Amino acid sequence: MTNPLYDALFGSHAGRQTPFLHLPDGSTITHDAFLRMAARFAHAISDLGLAAGDRLAVQIDKSPQALAVYAACAQTGVIFLPLNTGYTAAELDYFIGNAGAKLVLASPQQSTDLAPVAQSHGALLHSLDARGAGSFADLAAGCPDQFDTVPRSGDDLAAFLYTSGTTGRSKGAMLTQDNLLSNARTLTEYWRFTAQDVLLHALPIFHTHGLFVATNITLLAGGAMIFLPKFETDQIMAHLPRATALMGVPTFYTRLLDEDRFDANLCANTRLFVSGSAPLLAETHARFAGRTGHRILERYGMTETNMNTSNPYDGDRRAGTVGLPLPGVALKITDPATGAEVAPGTIGQIEVRGPNVFKGYWQMPEKTAEELRPDGFFITGDLGLIDADGYVSIVGRNKDLIISGGFNIYPKEIEAVLDAQPGVMESAVIGAPHPDFGEGVVAVLVAAPGATIDPDAIMAQLGPELARFKQPKRIVTLDALPRNTMGKVQKNILRDAYADSFSA
Incomplete structure (x- = not known):
C-alpha cells in the first residue's frame, strides 16, 4: 500500500539534488x-x-x-x-x-x-x-x-482547514489526500507547470492559496520556489527577473503597479501571473496588461474545494470573470430557495462537484448535510452567473445579498459603478437594517490618492446608471477597507460598524 x-x-x-527552495539570503x-x-x-x-x-x-x-x-x-x-x-x-x-x-x-x-x-x-x-x-x-x-x-489511501484525511467564520463559529473542512492531489494535478496541467518553472512565492502557507495551490503545484511539477517570508514590493521586484510565475492576491498587483520601476522588462522572464483569494478589479487587470503586456489569470476557489474554475492559459482571460470550470469539476447555478438550476445568464448560488470537494465539516454533521447535497454538489454560498461562453462571474456572497423593499440587490453591481467614479479608489456595499425597506444600501468608499470624495456628486452620477432602489441611502468614506490576511474585504465588520445607519 x-x-x-x-x-x-x-x-x-x-x-x-535539484533546487527546491531559493531563500532570501541567497542559499x-x-x-x-x-x-x-x-x-x-x-x-x-x-x-x-x-x-x-x-x-x-x-x-x-x-x-x-x-x-x-x-x-x-x-x-x-x-x-x-x-x-x-x-x-x-x-x-x-x-x-x-x-x-x-x-x-x-x-x-x-x-x-x-x-x-x-x-x-x-x-x-x-x-x-x-x-x-x-x-x-x-x-x-x-x-x-x-x-x-x-x-x-x-486517497480517501484518508490529509488536512483540516478552518473557514474564516465571519457568520458564526469556524468550521473545520476535512480535506482528503485525493482532494489535494487531484486539484494539484489538474492545475499543474492547466497552467502548464514543469520542472523548469521557478515560482515567486510570497503568500502565507497557512492558507489554501499558498500551500495547497502554489506549493503543491510546484512540488508535483518538480520545479523550484523563490521562498519569501511575505510580500514586500522591493523584494518581489528584485526577484521577479528570475521567476517564471507569480501567484498573489489583488493587493500584490496594485502595489506593484504603484511602482514606476515595475514594467515589462522586469517581467521578461515571467510567463504567468495568477490572482485569487479576493476579487481582482477589472481596472487592475487592464492597467497590468497595459504596463506589462501580461493578462493576469484569475481563478476561483474555496477552503472547502481548493480551485474550482480558472481563466484559460491559452485563450481569452476575461477581466471580471473567474473563467471556466476546471476539468473534472461540475459547476451549476441554482435558485437558493429551491435548489433548481436556473437559466444561463441568471444570477443564483454556485454549486460545485468534483474530486476536489471536501469530505465534510469536522464534528458538524448537520452543517455538512446543509451544504453538501447527497449527489455530491457543494453549496458554496457564493452568488454568480454563467455567460453564454461558459465563463463564471462572482457577484457576491449569499449572505451579502441585500433585500430592500422586496428587491434583490447584488453589491458587486453597485460597487462596479462606484469604482468607476472619479476620485474613488475602491468601494464596498453593504445592507443595513432600515425601518421602511427592511434593508438600505450603504456605500463605503475609499478615495484615490490626492482625491476628495463628494457624496452629493457621487449620488448625482449614479442616477442614470442605477435603478433608484439600488442607489445608496448613505455614503461613508474611510481611509481603507478592513481586510483579512488574504486581502478579502471583511464586510461583516462594516455591517457591524454601520448597523445603526438608518435607526430613528
Whole structure:
C-alpha cells in the first residue's frame, strides 16, 4: 500500500539534488535536503506519540522548516492543521479544542500564551521559529534523515482547514489526500507547470492559496520556489527577473503597479501571473496588461474545494470573470430557495462537484448535510452567473445579498459603478437594517490618492446608471477597507460598524 499524497509531492524527489527552495539570503535547499529535513521531523512527530489520523496544529512563521512539517505530516499520515499566524491564544483555544489536536507547534513568543490552552486540551506544545530553531527542531536534530512512509489511501484525511467564520463559529473542512492531489494535478496541467518553472512565492502557507495551490503545484511539477517570508514590493521586484510565475492576491498587483520601476522588462522572464483569494478589479487587470503586456489569470476557489474554475492559459482571460470550470469539476447555478438550476445568464448560488470537494465539516454533521447535497454538489454560498461562453462571474456572497423593499440587490453591481467614479479608489456595499425597506444600501468608499470624495456628486452620477432602489441611502468614506490576511474585504465588520445607519 502506498501513500499517494506523499509519494507524488515529496517521495518522487528522493535523492534529487535539484533546487527546491531559493531563500532570501541567497542559499538554496535541494529537494533531497528538504526531504531529509522532513524525515527528521517525521521521526520527531512519531516519537511524540502521534500516529496516522492524529491532528497536528501549527501556528508558526513561514519558513522551509514550517513547510517540512507539512511534508512530515503527509509522510506519517498525521492530519495537518495550519492556523493563521494572526490568531490570538483565545481564538486558538477553539481550533485546538475542536480539532482535538495532539501536538501544537507555535512560535516561541506565542508559546507562553498557548501553554495553558494546550494543557487544557491535553495537547503537547513545542516551539519552532522563523529561523527553524526551537524545542521541536531540537527534538528532530538527532533523528535519522530517513523515515518509513506510513501507508495511506486517497480517501484518508490529509488536512483540516478552518473557514474564516465571519457568520458564526469556524468550521473545520476535512480535506482528503485525493482532494489535494487531484486539484494539484489538474492545475499543474492547466497552467502548464514543469520542472523548469521557478515560482515567486510570497503568500502565507497557512492558507489554501499558498500551500495547497502554489506549493503543491510546484512540488508535483518538480520545479523550484523563490521562498519569501511575505510580500514586500522591493523584494518581489528584485526577484521577479528570475521567476517564471507569480501567484498573489489583488493587493500584490496594485502595489506593484504603484511602482514606476515595475514594467515589462522586469517581467521578461515571467510567463504567468495568477490572482485569487479576493476579487481582482477589472481596472487592475487592464492597467497590468497595459504596463506589462501580461493578462493576469484569475481563478476561483474555496477552503472547502481548493480551485474550482480558472481563466484559460491559452485563450481569452476575461477581466471580471473567474473563467471556466476546471476539468473534472461540475459547476451549476441554482435558485437558493429551491435548489433548481436556473437559466444561463441568471444570477443564483454556485454549486460545485468534483474530486476536489471536501469530505465534510469536522464534528458538524448537520452543517455538512446543509451544504453538501447527497449527489455530491457543494453549496458554496457564493452568488454568480454563467455567460453564454461558459465563463463564471462572482457577484457576491449569499449572505451579502441585500433585500430592500422586496428587491434583490447584488453589491458587486453597485460597487462596479462606484469604482468607476472619479476620485474613488475602491468601494464596498453593504445592507443595513432600515425601518421602511427592511434593508438600505450603504456605500463605503475609499478615495484615490490626492482625491476628495463628494457624496452629493457621487449620488448625482449614479442616477442614470442605477435603478433608484439600488442607489445608496448613505455614503461613508474611510481611509481603507478592513481586510483579512488574504486581502478579502471583511464586510461583516462594516455591517457591524454601520448597523445603526438608518435607526430613528
